[in-house]
Amino acid sequence: MRSVWRGAISFGLVTIGVRLYTATEEHDFRFHQVHREDGGRIRYKRVCQVCGEEVAFADIAKGYELDDGRVVVMDNEDFDKLPINTDHAIDVLEFVPVEEIDPIYFQKSYYLEPDKAATRPYVLLRRALEDSGQLAVVKITIRQRETLAMLRARDDLLVMHTMLWPDEVRRPEFDFLDGDVEVRPQELKMAASLVESMAGSFDPAAFSDDYTVALQRLIEAKAEGAELPDVPESEPSGEVIDLMTALERSVEQARSARGGSAAEGGSGKKRAPAKKKAKPA
Secondary structure, three states: OOOOEEEEEEEOOEEEEEEEEEOOOOOOOOOOOEOOOOOOEOOOOOEOOOOOOEOOHHHOOEEEEOOOOOEEEEOHHHHHOOOOOOOOEEEEEEEEEHHHOOHHHEEEEEEEEEOHHHHHHHHHHHHHHHHHOEEEEEEEEEOOEEEEEEEEEEOOEEEEEEEOOHHHOOOOOOHHHHOOOOOOHHHHHHHHHHHHHOOOOOOHHHOOOHHHHHHHHHHHHHHHOOOOOOOOOOOOOOOOOOHHHHHHHHHHHHHHHOOOOHHHOOOOOOOOOOOOOOOOO
C-alpha cells in the first residue's frame, strides 16, 4: 500500500509519528462513454461559456458563485492564506465512549502505521483505547481541509475514520414523523420473534455481491460473443396480506431456512458464496 499522508498524533505531550493508508477500496466496474458505432472514447473540451474559447488547464481556477450571481475566483495562493493549522498533526481533542458516536457521521477509513521510533507509544495508545472502550475524537487537515475524525483500536492497529461536521448531516423532515402511528402489542411481539429467529453473528465473508458477479459474467459473454445469460423471472404473487399475517409467515420462513426454531438448537445460518473479485475493466 502507498501512504496518502504523513504526520503525527498529538496525544497530550506525547507525539506519535504515523503514516495514513486508505483502508478500503471499491471493486466496481468503471465504464467510459464511447461512440456506439466504433467504440471510440468520447472526449470533452474545456470551453469558457463567456468567451467561447477552449481553456488550457493551467488557466483554470476555482470559482464560487454568490447568491447575487457574482463569481469569486480563488487561486492556490488564496487557499494558502486560510487561518487553519496545516501542520501534519492529528490533534486528540477528547475521549468518548464508543456508543456515543452515531455512524451517520463516518466518511472514510484509514489505517495508521507508526514510524519505527514511535511503535511503543503507538501500541500504548491502541491498548489504552482497547482497554477503556473509548474512541479518540481528533482533528486533522488533509488536502488543506480541516476535518473531524475519530481513532479506534481494531485488532493490532489504530484506524482513523474521518467524520462529517454536524451541519453536514441533514435533518430528516418527513410527514409521518408528525403523526401518531399505532403498533399493536401482538404485532410488536411477532416482530420481536422474527428478529430473534433471524439473529446471528455478523460475518462479512458470508455475503456476496451478486450484481458484480452477474455484471462480470455479462461483460465476459459480450467480449467472447457468447450467448448472454437469461434473466430469471420473478412471478408476483398478487396476494394482498395484512401485516400480522406477513409477520407470521416471515417467522415460519426464517425458522425453516435456518433448520428449525431457536428452541430446537442451532442457528442454521446459511453462508453465501464468497465474493468473486472482479477483473479490472
